[in-house]
Amino acid sequence: MIVLIQRVTEAEVTVHGETTGKIGSGILALVAAQPDDSPQKLEKMAEKLLNYRIFGDKDGKMNLSLRDVGGGLLLVSQFTLAADTGSGLRPSFSSAASPAIAEPLFEQFVEMCRNRHAGVETGRFRAHMEVRLVNDGPVTFLLQT
Secondary structure, eight states, X not given: OEEEEEEEEEEEEEETTEEEEEESSEEEEEEEOOTTOOHHHHHHHHHHHHHOOOEXXXXXXXXXXXXXXXXXXXXXXXXGGGOBOSSSSSOBXXXXXXXXXXXXXXXXXXXXXXXXXXXXXXXXXXXXXXXXXEEEEEEEEEEEO
């Protein structure tokens, strides 16, 4: 699993003009499932995502996690994160999980996060989405299992 996280002051995802997920301060996480992902890898990623210390403490140091600050979490499926860009001028998506595999993995990951943290919102799997965000910092990290 590949998860690109961005610390945001706000983020929103819409599909055909309808808001499917919206948060204030927290994390926007773009999520790509890979064919070898397992429930154990999803569990590990959920714990890492919710406990990754990217929020400032009273001294401005990144010592606080999403759980510590009670921030929102917006999860958006994005298979393009798994692209192979090593050769040529067109990305290959052979390392991404097929939609039949990726959708249940993404839904399972969402449920794991919701069971551990309040305020979890999502986009819509396999939809053309518009994602708006205000990146706070900017702070962006790539997490992988």
